Amino acid sequence: MIERCENKNNPNYPKYGAKGISVCDSWRISFDNFKNWAVDNGYDDSLTIDRIDSLKGYCPTNCRWITLSENSARANIGIVKNKSKLKNMYAVNETHGRIDITNIKSFCMEYGLNYSMVVSALHGRCKYKASGWMFFSNVNDNC
Incomplete structure (x- = not known):
């Protein structure tokens, strides 16, 4: 999470850090803060972190745990096989x-x-x- 938001050499940086997505200071400076939030908010090995508002960063008020298939579906809203985007559907x-x-x-x-x-x-x-x-x-x- 921190790597893709802060490391310009990370292959995912263009999708995150370059677009202004960041990790809140509380989580960035203390893994324990993140871990406590994760456990308190239903962390499970079968789930993945999701930003509720994809235009905002990683922080307690904008994150939740969802399944990978739910996360993939959210990431592909409106995308069809030819990669074109439909809008106002x-x-x-x-x-x-x-x-x-x-x-x-x-x-x-x-x-x-x-x-x-x-x-x-x-x-x-x-x-x-x-x-x-x-x-x-x-x-x-x-x-």
Whole structure:
């Protein structure tokens, strides 16, 4: 955590330190302070640290423990296989109204929809209206 935020030679520095992400003084100067926070906040070997607001640094009020798959999903919000980013994604359904989509995979799992078809619809490549859903993004007006 400290390495990627402070060491310019660290391969992850461009994603963290170069973007202004830092580690709070309390954790940086004392591993025991970090360890105590970690234990008090549910640390487990199966979890990874997550910054709640990805624009802010590592500190007690901005960090939590989540699974690696949850962390990966958060890091990939809106990213599809071709690495393009969709923005302002949402779906509309008579039953549910407007639902903002922050994670396509999670949205599909929650509503039982086909991931590939939803991604295609958000990109405007198809007209997928499964179960009465209509999909919108910065790429399309209405699929």
